[in-house]
Amino acid sequence: MRILYLYAELMGYQIPVFDLYVRQFGCAVDVVHWDQRKLTPYQPPPVDGVVYHPRSRYDRRRLLDLAASTEPDIAYVSGWMDRDYLAVCRYLRRNGVPVVAGFDDQWTGTPRQKAAAWLPGALRKAHFSHAWVFGPYQFEFAARLGFRKEEIIFNCCSADLALFNDAYRRSISSKRQRYPHRFLFVGRFEPVKGVDFLVEAWHSIRAERRDWQLCFVGNGVFADRLKAESDVCVKDFVQPDELVGEVGAAGCFVLPSREEPWGVVLHEFAAAGLPIVCSDACGAAPFFVVPGYNGYVCEGADVESLARSMLKIVRSSDDDLAAMASRSHECGQRITPELTAASFMSILQT
Numbered sequence: 512m513r514i515l516y517l518y519a520e521l522m523g524y525q526i527p528v529f530d531l532y533v534r535q536f537g538c539a540v541d542v543v544h545w546d547q548r549k550l551t552p553y554q555p556p557p558v559d560g561v562v563y564h565p566r567s568r569y570d571r572r573r574l575l576d577l578a579a580s581t582e583p584d585i586a587y588v589s590g591w592m593d594r595d596y597l598a599v600c601r602y603l604r605r606n607g608v609p610v611v612a613g614f615d616d617q618w619t620g621t622p623r624q625k626a627a628a629w630l631p632g633a634l635r636k637a638h639f640s641h642a643w644v645f646g647p648y649q650f651e652f653a654a655r656l657g658f659r660k661e662e663i664i665f666n667c668c669s670a671d672l673a674l675f676n677d678a679y680r681r682s683i684s685s686k687r688q689r690y691p692h693r694f695l696f697v698g699r700f701e702p703v704k705g706v707d708f709l710v711e712a713w714h715s716i717r718a719e720r721r722d723w724q725l726c727f728v729g730n731g732v733f734a735d736r737l738k739a740e741s742d743v744c745v746k747d748f749v750q751p752d753e754l755v756g757e758v759g760a761a762g763c764f765v766l767p768s769r770e771e772p773w774g775v776v777l778h779e780f781a782a783a784g785l786p787i788v789c790s791d792a793c794g795a796a797p798f799f800v801v802p803g804y805n806g807y808v809c810e811g812a813d814v815e816s817l818a819r820s821m822l823k824i825v826r827s828s829d830d831d832l833a834a835m836a837s838r839s840h841e842c843g844q845r846i847t848p849e850l851t852a853a854s855f856m857s858i859l860q861t
Contacts, residue, residue, distance in 0.1 A: 512536065512537060512538045512539070512584045512859075513538060513539045513540075513541070513581055513582065513583045513584055514532055514538050514539070514540045514541070514583055514584070514585055514586070514587070515541050515543075515577075515578060515581060515583035515585075515586040515587070515599075515603075516540065516541065516542040516543065516544075516586070516587050516588075516589075517543050517574075517586065517587065517588040517589070517590060517593070517596040517599060517600075518542055518543060518544040518545070518587075518588075518589050518590060519544070519545050519589045519590035519593070520544070520545050520551070520553075521542065521544040521545075521553070521555050521563075522551070522553055522775070523553060523555070523671060523750070523751040524668065524669060524670050524671050524751075524775050524779070525555075526555060526556060526558060526671065527669070527671050527672075527673065527848040528669065528848050528851050528852050528855075529542065529558050529561045530558050530561075531848055531849060531852035532560075532852055532855075532856075533558065533559060533560030533561065534560075535849075535852065536852070536856055538560070539560055539562075539581075540558075540560060540561045540562070541561075541562050541564060541577065541581050541583070542555075542561060542562070542563050542564065543564040543565075543566055543569060543574065543577070543596075544563065544564070544565065544566060545566045545590065545593075546565035546566055546567050547566070547567050551699070551730070551748060552730075552748060553750065553751075554750075564577065566593075569595070570595070571594075571595040571598050574595050574596070574598070574599050575598065575599060575602055578599050578602055578603060579602075583603070583608060584608070584609075584859065585608065585609045585610075585611065585855075585856075585858060585859060586599075586600070586603050586608060586609070586610045586611065587610075587611045587613060587643070587855065588600055588610065588611070588612055588613065588639075589613040589615075591612065597638055600638040600639065601637055601638060604636070604637055604638060604639075604640065609640045609641060609858050609859070610638065610639050610640050610641075611639070611640070611641045611642070611643045611664075611855065611858060612638070612639040612641070612642050612643065612653075613643050613667055614642050614643065614644040614645065614649040614650075614652055614653050614667070615645050615649060615667070615668070615772040615773045615794070616649065616652055616772050617648035617649060617651075617652065617772055617794055618648060618649075618651040618652035618655060624652065624655075627656060628655045628656055628657075630656070630657075632657045635656060635657050635658075639658075640662065640858075641658070641662050641663070641664060641858055642656070642658040642662060642663045642664070643663075643664050643665075643667040643854070643855065644663060644664070644665055644667055645665075645667045645668050645772070645773040645794060645795070646665070646773065646794055646795065646797070646798060647797070648772075648794050649667075649772070649773075649794070650663060650665070661861075664854050664855070664857065664858065665854060666846050666850045666851045666854040667851065667854075668773060668775055668778075668846070668851065669775075669778065669846045669847055669848045669850065669851040670775055670778040670779040670782055670843070670846075671751060671779070671848070672782055672843070672844070672847055672848060673848075674751060674752065674755055675755060675758075675779050675780070675782040675783040675843070676782055676783075676840070676843075677755070678755040678758040678759075678783040678784075679758070679782065679783050679784035679836075679840045681758075681759065682758050682759040682783075682784065683784055683833075683836060683837065683840075685759065686759075686762075686784075686832075686833055686836060687833045689829070690762055690829035690832050690833055691759070691760050691761060691762040692721070692722050692723040692724065692762050692825075693723065693724045693725070693726055693760055693761050693762050693763075694713075694723065694724070694725045694726070694761075694762070694763050694764075694765050694788075694821065694824075695726050695728070695757060695761035695762075695763070695764050695765065695780070695785070696709060696725070696726070696727045696728070696729070696764075696765050696766070697727075697728045697729060697754065697757070697764070697776055697780070698729050698766065698776060699729055699730065699731040700727065700729055700730060700731030700732060700733035700734050700737060701731045701732055701733065702732075702733075702769065703768060703769050703770050703771075704731075704766070704767075704768050704769070704771075705766075705767035705768045705769050705790060705811075705812075705817075706727070706731075706733045706737070706767075707733065708767045708769075708812070708813075708814050708817055709725075709765060709767050709817065710736075710737070710740060710743070711814045712767070712814050712815075712817040712818040712821060713725050713742070713743065713821075715814065715815075715818045716818050716821060716822055716825070717742075719822060719825065720821075720822075720825055721825060723762075723824075723825050724743075724744065725742070725743045725744070725765075726743065726744040726745075726746065726757070726760075726761070727743060727744070727745045727746065728745075728746045728747075728748070728749065728754065728757060729747075729748050730747060730748045755783065758780075758783045758784070758785065761780075761785055762785070762786070762824075762832060763785055763786045763787070763788060763806075763821075763824045763832075764776075764777070764780035764781075764785040764786070764787050764788070764789075765787075765788045765789070765821070766787070766788075766789040766790065766793060767788075767789065767790050767809065767811075767817050768789070768790050768792050768793055768811070769790070769792060769811060769812055770792055771789075771790070771792050771793040771794060771795075772794050773793075773794040773795050774789070774793040774794060774795040774796075775795065777789060777793060777795040777796065777798075777799045777800065778795055778798070778799055778843060778846065779843075780839075781799040781800070781805070781839040781840070781842050781843035782839075782840060782843030782844065783839075783840070783843070784836040784837065784839055784840040784843075785836060785839055786805055786806045786824060786832060786835040786836060786839055787799065787800045787805065787806035787807075787839060788806055788807050788808075788809065788817070788820045788821055788824060789806070789808060789809070790808070790809055790810070790811040790812075790817070791808050791809070791810060791811050792811035792812075793808075796808050798842070798845055798846070799839075799842050799843060799845070800842070801838075801842065804835070804838055805835045805836075805838035805839040805841075805842055806835065806839065807820035807823055807824070808820075
């Protein structure tokens with residue numbers, strides 16, 4: 512059995528799923544992925560049974576040749592805006608191959624989304640047989656585009672739980688002895704991630720933050736501005752296996768995004784056992800953050816709401832924070848790579 516992935520930007524959390532396709536389902540996997548104009552410098556590791564195809568080496572003709580020569584039993588596409596990918600989708604659908612469209616965007620009712628919802632069903636069916644959604648917000652979008660409920664599957668994305676669960680196991684004992692007082696942000700230093708809100712909220716609680724610190728890990732346009740701040744620490748982007756080294760020193764994960772269709776990073780750091788403060792723009796928040804149980808959800812684009820949520824963490828006792836850490840880890844088990852891989856392969860069972 513063979514799988515073809517037509518991917519936008521490949522990230523580390525997909526690797527365990529690819530490995531499961533090979534080991535558990537006996538598949539060979541071909542992954543075409545954008546390798547230029549990427550948002551992060553992530554580089555995928557080799558996986559037995561998986562062949563990576565950098566997108567820059569393939570024009571439409573070569574992509575169609577790849578699809579014809581590999582003869583996939585099922586395909587997945589996440590880069591819908593890539594017209595050459597869509598040409599491959601049409602080719603595969605004409606040949607009866609299931610083509611699964613990944614949905615991470617939330618339905619917000621923008622003019623562009625409403626226009627897409629008016630597209631004829633025949634046009635959608637010419638490209639995609641199924642929708643694979645991250646969560647309920649994405650389900651609404653897929654349904655509005657005309658996918659029937661039996662054509663929509665869930666669990667499109669999982670954190671690398673082996674990696675982040677191990678970080679939890681290695682750090683929780685010491686945290687129960689002495690809980691670290693550090694907020695951690697991991698992601699792109701861009702306006703969409705609310706980095707400027709976070710700095711402003713941090714300044715606003717200066718008189719009340721006691722011995723708490725704030726650390727940023729990533730890269731982006733705000734990097735120089737962050738490095739000029741005297742009361743935060745800034746670290747460059749690191750690969751996932753190095754990133755987990757930040758877990759032991761962190762006491763709370765913060766993601767104050769203006770827009771965040773999903774936010775797999777919430778899944779990662781919930782599994783790693785960090786209480787979470789995030790904005791209500793984060794699509795993954797209903798899965799991995801239960802307000803008052805393992806974190807707090809603030810109003811998006813609202814500095815005062817973010818500051819209040821951070822102060823709730825600061826004012827919590829170390830025992831309460833350690834309990835929230837364990838609850839976050841518990842919430843982080845709701846989706847697994849095994850569930851993600853099985854959800855995709857279930858399409859071939861119908």
